[in-house]
Amino acid sequence: MKIKELISSWESTSRQSSQNEKYHISLPLKDAARIEALTGLYPGLNKNQILSQLISVALDEVERQMPYKAGNKVVGLDELGDPLYEDVGPTPKYLELRHAFAKGFNKRKAS
Numbered sequence: 001m002k003i004k005e006l007i008s009s010w011e012s013t014s015r016q017s018s019q020n021e022k023y024h025i026s027l028p029l030k031d032a033a034r035i036e037a038l039t040g041l042y043p044g045l046n047k048n049q050i051l052s053q054l055i056s057v058a059l060d061e062v063e064r065q066m067p068y069k070a071g072n073k074v075v076g077l078d079e080l081g082d083p084l085y086e087d088v089g090p091t092p093k094y095l096e097l098r099h100a101f102a103k104g105f106n107k108r109k110a111s
Contacts, residue, residue, distance in 0.1 A: 006057050010042045010050075020052070021105060066091045 001009075027035065038050050069089030076084040086092075 001057050001060060003057055006053055010038075010045060010053075019109060025051075063094075066094060 035047055035050055039045065039047050042050070067089050068087050068091065070085040071088035073086045074083040075086045078084055
């Protein structure tokens, strides 16, 4: 989801995930004012919903922008028969860590 789509969803309806992990954050006053302004603009949403959805959209964008760094090992061929090289950038490690933390959260929620 992109920011434009998020704002559109705020205008139509609010959504709340049933599974959440709580975090306590401190914001610079400028950002706190922005969150309060969005809460005033979209009264059907509370601060936590707005923060949660903004963070989700930002994290989606971080994942999309994570750099690919080609290694030396060929791991496949593309549709034109050109070699595809393993990613030795941060993406594989990030995905491994994301999976491990998600697995830990799921185990904890199941208990």
